[in-house]
Structures are given as C-alpha cells and as structure tokens.
Amino acid sequence: MQIVMLAYPDMTQLDLTGPFEVFSRFPEMKIEIVWKGQDPVRDASGLRIIPSTCLADSPPADILFVPGGPGQLALMEDEEVLAFLRQQASGAAYVTSVCTGSLVLAAAGLLTGYRATCHWQSLPQLYLFGATPVSERVVIDRDRVTGAGVTSGIDFALVLAARIFGDELARAAQLTMEYDPKPPFSGGSPVHAEPSLTQTVVAAAAEFQALREAAARRAAAKLAG
C-alpha cells in the first residue's frame, strides 16, 4: 500500500505530519513525500521537511494525499502540480486531502461531483468547483476521503486506516499514539465556539481569505473553460 503525500512551500506542516504519524504505524504502508525537487520544503511557519522523492520519480499512489496551508493558493494554478495529481489520481484507490488541500484537489477537477470537506473558513469555496461541501470532520464519498482543518488530519488518517487495515489495527495505532484527546477548550470548531471568538478569527484572516477566494475563482474558471 503506497501513499504519496504532496509537500509544498507554505503548506501547514501538521496537515501532513499528523497523517504521516498515523500511517507510519502500519508496516504495510509505504510513504513517499513528494515535491518538485529534493530541496527542503519550508512550511508556512518555517519548519523544513525534506521530500523523499520528486514528482517525476514518484511511485504510483494507492493513496494520493494533499495537505493544505497558505501555499495552496499557488498550487491551484500550478499546471505541473495539477497534472501530477490528475495522473496519480487516475490509478489511485483513494484520493485524499486535509484542510485546504481539498481546494487543490478541486482545482485539478478531482472533487467535481463529490461530497468533500475543508477547513471551516474555506469550506464554501468547494462550491466553485462543483463539489458539495460537507461540514464534517472526515468525509468519505466513494474513493474521495477528505479531512477538515489542520488537526483533523489525525482523525482522517485513522478513519482511512481503519477502512484499509480494519478496526483492530487502527485501534492499536490509536492506543499506541495515545490518541485520547483532551482539548483545553470546547470551541475548536465554529459549531462549538463563542460567536464572538469565531468573529475575531474570521476578521484576522479576512485579507488572506479574500486572496484565497480570488485564486479559487480563477482556478475554477480555468477548470470550467
């Protein structure tokens, strides 16, 4: 079982490292982290991760995975990356993403006609690509499996691993990772957060979200045209 995880500049590293940790607990899972070259990829906060291989040398994915993060804007208009994703998706058993990684899949046309999720702030942008946004932590629609924002990657990966390797092994992985979360606050999603907190977070991100939506509109127009 080969998972190909895309890494890219200005990604949100936990979108990738959360699922990486889960998948690495299954001996049958072979993991490649791929990008254009093998120079370090610097995430949105400066963490530097080295890809294990480049796009051209990537093995065929059984699971294709795309993380999210600010760098996703550029990827939505990067024909080399979109072509890579389309080509890999055509042979993959699962086409997957976490956070705004789903907007990259969508820009490649890979979520058109599918139910999917995304970081809560960007979820409606999936409409632009003919996908159906679903406000759940993990969404499975046929062979598309998507996770919501950042930390949902751990839930996403455990759900997918349970599907592939069975509940028993997934439970063992969860226990080994001591995944019995106890968030200090209850408002980790807008469903549970104080409206005033959500308002503050939305306001702080407004400028960047406008850029993201503009990029999504351009990508959607290109996909349609």
Place this chain on the structure above:
Amino acid sequence: MQIVMLAYPDMTQLDLTGPFEVFSRFPEMKIEIVWKGQDPVRDASGLRIIPSTCLADSPPADILFVPGGPGQLALMEDEEVLAFLRQQASGAAYVTSVCTGSLVLAAAGLLTGYRATCHWQSLPQLYLFGATPVSERVVIDRDRVTGAGVTSGIDFALVLAARIFGDELARAAQLTMEYDPKPPFSGGSPVHAEPSLTQTVVAAAAEFQALREAAARRAAAKLAG
C-alpha cells in the same frame, strides 16, 4: 518568548510537530529546532526535518522542549545532550516535554522531585529518577510541564500557550487549527481501551520496552551516582 525544541534521530516526529504547529500560531513565539548539527534529523519513521540551529548556537530558552520516541534511549546516556538540557533549563521559564521526552529530562535530573507524565507504557520509569508519575494528559508542576504520549503534544502546547498568552488567544489558535477532535474509536488510552487491545499493544512493544527500561535504569544509576 523563545522556545527551543530539541530534535534528534529516531524521535517521534509528531511529538515535536504537534506542539510546533500550536506555538507557531502565536506571533510572539520564536521557535528554534536544535540538534548537534544542521544535517537533517531522520525521525523514527523516516521523516527528515532540518534543525534551524545547532546546540552550541542555540539561543537561551524561555521554554525548553524535548519530544519522545525510540531515539530517546540514546539521549538518556548522551552527556553532551544532558549538559545542554541542564544548562538551558537553568535559565528557562518552562522545562517541558511530550511522551518519552520526559525520560530524557529525568535523565538530566530535571524532573527529580517533580510530578510529571509520559507515554502510558513508560510512565512508571519516571519513578527511577525520583519523579512522581501522574497518569494525566498534561501535567503542570511549578515550571515543569509534561505531556503524555505522542498526540498529547497538541493538548500540552495549547495548555501551555493559554498559561503564557491567556485563554482568549489560545482559544483562537485552537479554533484556527480546527481542534475539535473526533477520534474514530474510544480506546485512545488504556483507561478507555479494551483490556485485550492494551494487552496486544503491550506485547508488541515488550522487547523494545525492555531495552528502554534497561537504559532508564543505567541513566538513573548514573544520575544517582
């Protein structure tokens, strides 16, 4: 506010990348990832992370952080690392760890007389160093803040960030990371797991845990002697 995060070969990368993600959401927080050189550090599952600086060039830590993982065994007997930790701890406002990183702090003598936690499988090893093991997800005892196994690093970092920057900013970070976890199974810790599952996980790790305990006994003897 400077956090110095130790990285090392065969660490468990999520122990570090979970807290990194949380801390990176606070603009006042400066993060350094330190190891002996600046060559890539390969985690226990092959993820390669590049340190941002070396031990000798590390700035003084306000928060000193040590992740866990299989490589922790070697660290418990690595005088260069133990000396670095002792020196950094002497000026730090918080001395912290996740998972078996607490055994490294303990081997440096930094948990003697403190309540602390650790990955559930290794928690009793803290007794060897005169620390008091506490089976909780995050344990705060004066300026020592420790997290339990692997995924607890996210809870650990949010709890610590709330203490430093206040609940309001920590809540915003939690919402931005969409940390509203929904594990697929309930048995993420031995408290909630089926005994037969815990038994399976313990049996699978028995050989390595014996090595870990032997290393802890050697380190504790050295510390005492």
